Amino acid sequence: MNSKKILTIVLGLAIATNLFLPVASFAQTTTVANRFCTNIDKILSPIDQRIADREGKLQAKRQEISDNLAKRINERDAKKLENRNVRDDNRDAQYAKLEAKATTDAQKQAVASFKTTVESAVSARKATVDSAIQALRQSVDQSITARKSAVDAAINAFKNSRTAAMEKAKADCVAGVDAKTVRETYRTSMKAAQDKFKSDFQAIEKLKGSFETVRAERKQAVEKAIADFKVVMEKARADLKTAFQQ
Amino acid sequence: MPGNDITSPDFKESKPYMNNHNDKKKEEIIEKVLQYLESGKTPAEIFGLFPKYQEELKEILSTYNLLKEESKKIVPTKESFQQIIDKINVSVTNELNPRYSYMEEVQGRPSLEKINNITKIFNLMNINWKIWAPVGIVAVVALVIIGSSQLGTKSPQAPITDSGQAQEQPIAVSQDLPKVAVAEPATGNVDDAVNAILASVSDDEALFADAIKDSELIAADNQSINNFGQSYYENEF
Numbered sequence: 001m002n003s004k005k006i007l008t009i010v011l012g013l014a015i016a017t018n019l020f021l022p023v024a025s026f027a028q029t030t031t032v033a034n035r036f037c038t039n040i041d042k043i044l045s046p047i048d049q050r051i052a053d054r055e056g057k058l059q060a061k062r063q064e065i066s067d068n069l070a071k072r073i074n075e076r077d078a079k080k081l082e083n084r085n086v087r088d089d090n091r092d093a094q095y096a097k098l099e100a101k102a103t104t105d106a107q108k109q110a111v112a113s114f115k116t117t118v119e120s121a122v123s124a125r126k127a128t129v130d131s132a133i134q135a136l137r138q139s140v141d142q143s144i145t146a147r148k149s150a151v152d153a154a155i156n157a158f159k160n161s162r163t164a165a166m167e168k169a170k171a172d173c174v175a176g177v178d179a180k181t182v183r184e185t186y187r188t189s190m191k192a193a194q195d196k197f198k199s200d201f202q203a204i205e206k207l208k209g210s211f212e213t214v215r216a217e218r219k220q221a222v223e224k225a226i227a228d229f230k231v232v233m234e235k236a237r238a239d240l241k242t243a244f245q246q
Numbered sequence: 247m248p249g250n251d252i253t254s255p256d257f258k259e260s261k262p263y264m265n266n267h268n269d270k271k272k273e274e275i276i277e278k279v280l281q282y283l284e285s286g287k288t289p290a291e292i293f294g295l296f297p298k299y300q301e302e303l304k305e306i307l308s309t310y311n312l313l314k315e316e317s318k319k320i321v322p323t324k325e326s327f328q329q330i331i332d333k334i335n336v337s338v339t340n341e342l343n344p345r346y347s348y349m350e351e352v353q354g355r356p357s358l359e360k361i362n363n364i365t366k367i368f369n370l371m372n373i374n375w376k377i378w379a380p381v382g383i384v385a386v387v388a389l390v391i392i393g394s395s396q397l398g399t400k401s402p403q404a405p406i407t408d409s410g411q412a413q414e415q416p417i418a419v420s421q422d423l424p425k426v427a428v429a430e431p432a433t434g435n436v437d438d439a440v441n442a443i444l445a446s447v448s449d450d451e452a453l454f455a456d457a458i459k460d461s462e463l464i465a466a467d468n469q470s471i472n473n474f475g476q477s478y479y480e481n482e483f
Contacts, residue, residue, distance in 0.1 A: 054473050055474060058470040058471060058473075061469075065463050072459075075421065079424055087427055090430060095439075097439070098436070098439055126450070129453065129454055132454060183483055194478050194480075211461050215458055215461065219458070230444065236440065241436050
């Protein structure tokens with residue numbers, strides 16, 4: 001027998017051993033199942049680790065949302081204040097110029113009436129818009145709070161189920177229940193807990209619907225306020241033009 | 247055997263009675279001579295290798311050189327080659343230029359140099375096989391041993407890494423704040439005054455639109471919650 005044949009045989013045996021190795025690993029499944037009880041803490045600890053890690057990430061995301069919302073509100077309030085001051089000053093300048101242009105008592109009275117009408121309309125519009133924005137803000141806050149509460153409840157339910165499943169597995173192991181049965185019972189419990197969490201979360205997502213009601217109501221109110229304001233302004237324009245005979 | 251060496255002086259004498267056999271040997275000699283010519287040996291060197299066939303080889307080489315020279319003249323002119331192609335009824339290609347390539351050397355059989363290179367590669371492969379086969383076997387056996395030892399000591403566990411976790415994206419809700427208000431100049435004109443006051447409407451519209459967008463933040467933790475729900479891997483054990 002030459003060297004090539006020997007090498008070929010050895011190589012073939014090695015490959016064949018590797019081919020059958022997975023089969024051998026399946027044959028040791030029972031051994032692995034038996035170790036479920038002896039190493040239960042070690043085996044289940046990665047789940048606890050993931051739960052803690054992902055809960056931590058959820059908290060971080062919530063903080064990010066809160067910070068982002070506060071930043072948006074602050075920027076918006078600052079811009080609102082800045083612009084309204086500019087508009088208020090400009091209105092005063094417009095009134096002053098019109099008053100300077102009024103030469104007769106009737107014209108002066110018309111300008112005074114114009115000023116009163118406009119300020120009243122501006123105030124009404126601002127109040128409606130501010131109220132709507134405030135209502136939206138409250139609705140967002142409430143939605144976030146309600147969601148947080150509901151999600152926390154779902155998380156706690158999941159964690160409680162997880163603890164119960166683990167304690168039962170440990171108790172079963174101590175009681176001498178077959179390790180494979182213990183493991184399968186644990187898996188079934190965890191799957192049920194996971195499915196419940198998913199269905200809970202699906203229900204939580206529907207909570208966003210309450211905001212939609214507020215949004216629709218307030219949008220309508222703001223649109224009406226702006227439309228009313230425009231109507232008032234056009235009438236004031238016409239009255240003042242009549243006074244000035246333009 | 248010395249009698250089988252074609253360069254041996256007593257080659258012909260060793261088997262004078264086998265005419266067919268001698269003819270075959272002569273062919274081999276001629277073949278060898280042609281190889282030597284291609285490899286660059288001079289005729290004098292070649293004659294030295296076959297002293298008994300010197301006269302015959304001179305004639306053969308003379309004929310060979312004559313044919314070689316004449317073969318160069320056999321190549322048709324470009325025009326005549328074009329005529330030949332034009333007479334062929336089958337259109338192979340639309341290429342206008344003739345396909346004949348005028349080369350300095352007409353390619354014939356593979357040169358001895360090429361054959362030698364192929365032989366070297368073949369030898370190298372044989373050597374590599376002899377080296378790599380034992381190395382490969384050792385590697386496979388090592389894998390078998392390692393695999394067997396791990397199978398007996400370690401229980402399969404789910405990876406601790408967050409591979410089942412979807413990537414979370416940063417919050418990105420746009421905010422279209424109202425533009426900086428520009429004070430319209432007061433002219434005393436009624437229309438200018440009213441239009442300046444009406445311009446403030448756009449500020450409130452922008453503020454309200456942005457406030458609505460805040461609602462997009464309510465569900466901005468969706469991915470985090472979904473990831474939490476995947477903390478348990480169903481096929482973990």
